[in-house]
Amino acid sequence: MDLRQMEVVVAVAEEGGFTAAAQRLHVVQSAVSSTVRALERELGSQLFERTTHRVALTPAGEAFVPAARAVLRAAEQARAAVDAVRGELRGLVTVGTMQGVWAGLHRALASLRAEHPGVIVHLRQAAVADIRQALREGTVDLAVVAFDRQQQRGLVTRLLSREEMVLVASPERAFAEDDVVAFAEVAPLPFVDFTSGWAIRYAVDRAFRAAGVERVTTFEVNDIVAASELVRHDLGVCVMPTSIAARFPDLTVRRFVQHVPTWKVMVARPRGEAPPAVQALLRHITPTPGQS
Incomplete structure (x- = not known):
């Protein structure tokens, strides 16, 4: 089992199909299918239910995907740690946002890009409930969002x-x-x-x-x-x-x-130590003057 196999399985799960996953990974669909089949043989368990209309995770797949995401995140953090020793900060930061809500995020992104041009930021716009779930699953690194008290549970938050x-x-x-x-x-x-x-x-x-x-x-x-x-x-x-x-x-x-x-708009992230690239962006996200 290797990181590429995990990346492929996660892509199929998140995109909902082999064709969409292939487009995301910039490979042919047959490569995605063969990678998944090889991993399923190695694990001795089917990860996806395949029909002519849809692809869905099996119970084994439901258990595998969160663990695979965690491994991929750990690998990215390891790469970022080595880059940081060399004086270079790289990595991918996925930020959840709600429609119409910025709270100074645009200024933070501009400052991050000027300071660390090697950091790539993906913005994922979604409803607050979906962002909360994405933070729990680890598919979003941090979010600028309006959470109530109950939605903040289990997360690290800071009012903006x-x-x-x-x-x-x-x-x-x-x-x-x-x-x-x-x-x-x-x-x-x-x-x-x-x-x-x-x-x-x-x-x-x-x-x-x-x-x-x-x-x-x-x-x-x-x-x-x-x-x-x-x-x-x-x-x-x-x-x-x-x-x-x-x-x-x-x-x-x-x-x-x-x-x-x-x-109330806040920046929220999962508990635990954030990767260096996420920490760099967090330093630039500050409260809106006169509103905090």
């Missing part, structure tokens, strides 16, 4: 920013007050909500429960721009963090007078 969430509406929509609003007033309105699994959705759901009122989701989207377009055409209202709402200056913003939903 804290802000209120606000109601965003079309200028054509009238409210009792010009700058503030209550949950009871907005609950009967058509709502543009983000899909379940989004951190914004979690925060908004909690705020409505705290206020003791229910809303009806008229539109459910997984894109911030799509949400703004629906609001712009007065098809509904939406709750967003202040920093995201500020990207749409043509829309009106109102603060909540009670049960104000809050938005």
Whole structure:
């Protein structure tokens, strides 16, 4: 068993098929298939269930893939340690992000690239629940994300920013007050909500429960721009963090007078010592001025 075989199996598992894995690894599909078959013969167990429609992990494969990921990470850390002794920092850092959330990440990436051009960064954009799972599985090295207290368990976290969430509406929509609003007033309105699994959705759901009122989701989207377009055409209202709402200056913003939903963005990573490349990026990720 060698690292290449592990890399191939992990690629097939993550891509969901042999063809996609071959494209990711820049090899022909037959090479991927033969590598997996050779490893299965060596292990004496089938790692994948193969049908004409899909490829799925067997119980043995489910046990093998996390261990293989750990070995591949350890090998990468060993290479990075040797490079560091030579005064060179290299490696791959996979960063989980949520749509519309940067919290200064772009500045950190620019500083990292200037300081260590040999470090490669992959950004993986996903819903908060998927990022949490990826951190647990080790497929993401760190994340800039909005986690609640329960989601932070088992992780090392550091607060980057804290802000209120606000109601965003079309200028054509009238409210009792010009700058503030209550949950009871907005609950009967058509709502543009983000899909379940989004951190914004979690925060908004909690705020409505705290206020003791229910809303009806008229539109459910997984894109911030799509949400703004629906609001712009007065098809509904939406709750967003202040920093995201500020990207749409043509829309009106109102603060909540009670049960104000809050938005906490943090950098999170698995427990344990981080690889040198991850540590280098973490040093450049700092709290947003005036929000922490």
